[in-house]
Amino acid sequence: MNQHLELEQQLTTALKSIARRLDLKAYVEQNPQVNQILRHAALRYVAGDRLPEGLDAGKEILRRGYSLSIEYIGENTSDAKECEQAAAEMKALIQQLKQSGLPGRVSFDLSHIGLMISPSLAYANLTELARQAEGTEIELFISMEESGKTDRILSVYKQAAAEYSGIGITLQAHLNRTPADLASLTSPGRIRIVKGAYQEPDHLSLARSPELNERYLNLVELAIRQGHQVSIATHDDAIINAVRDRGLLSGSQAELEMLYGIRPELAKRLRSEGNPIRIYVPYGREWYLYLCHRIAEYPPNLYQAVIDMVSGQGVNNNY
Structure with a gap:
């Protein structure tokens, strides 16, 4: 090295x-x-502290021809009242998207809406959000957190996804468990694959490396073969080039997802070349x-x- x-x-x-x-x-x-x-x-x-600022940034992203993810930032909320306030903010976000006729994805951490208190509270808030979004072009998308929460997150997701089709889940390629987790997701829902941002023990994860990149690409291919819609969430040139070389963006099952403010020039170029790009806009x-x-x-x-x-x-x- x-x-x-x-x-x-x-x-x-x-x-x-x-x-x-x-x-x-x-x-x-x-x-x-x-x-x-x-x-x-x-x-x-x-995008800013408040919902109107997030929505304004989201509208501009859509106007420029990208798909949209939007998140009200927060996690590890251990006060029940604060969890309810976060869920209320997300309901207001869904309502604003509905009233504006905007398609999009509302992303969030389950630990923002109750997971730190109990999985049942997170499930109750998640399904209430799903009811709000039902029958619209708005998806709900669960982010992934530290490995110690993964079992609880997947359990709540699977329970809710069995009732509501418009819920997606994020998987972290750096965790050694992720290939098995992907194999366990038998219903054809949408999946976002990320490398993983959390510091994890060496025995549970791979460090950033060519080996991790190869695992990432294998997960993308496996998810597509399983019938999932896949968001390839990366700014890594090596992965993006490999995805394009392997023809993984040529069908309708996959898109690239990039974070707001990270390499916007790359997103702009890739979109101009005809690739489907989603921009992830957080606020709060x-x-x-x-x-x-x-x-x-x-x-x-x-x-x-x-x-x-x-x-x-x-x-x-x-x-």
Whole structure:
């Protein structure tokens, strides 16, 4: 391993650890000066604090010819009242999409709507959201979290997906268990495949490597063969090129999904070449953890974050 790559991996590990530090998160939230500085960096990747800002960014993404995912950011919510407030925000988001006649995908963590309290609360809130979205062009999509939650997340998903067809699930390629998890999803629902943003023990996961890329591609091919609609969520040139070389985007079963603010020039070029692209637009006040993960998954983003913090100027994501 060359020194540059080793330093990047050490930075990634450090940032993932920082992301889980509740004391640092509290400090950022409670210190107005620090909050304001870091928020300048976050606004490259987050549409804003409030629902109208998220919707405005989503409408612009749709206007430019992309498909849309939108998320009200939050996770690891352990207060029942706060879980209900998060679910209410998501209902309002679904309602706004319905009233505007906008197709899209509402994404969220189950730990934002009750999983930390009980799977039954997460299931109740999830199925209420599914009822709100039923009969529309709005999908619900469950994100994946740390490996310690995977069994509970999959259990709630499978139970709800047996009742409502418009619910999708995310799988993390870096977890060693994921091929078996994919094989267990026998109904032909939509699946998003990501590499995985969480720091996991070596015995449970693969580090970023050519081996992980190959596993990722194999999961995409297997999911397509199983009849799933697949969102290939990546900004990795090697994976994107391999997906195109293997003809995985030539049918109607697969699309590329890219995060708002991450390599918009790449998304623009790929869309202009006729590839189906979905942009994932988050909004909300819980942007600290999200910012840490965006920098950790691609350490050169740290340079841009520093520029954004120093300049204090608005961000123009050119899609």
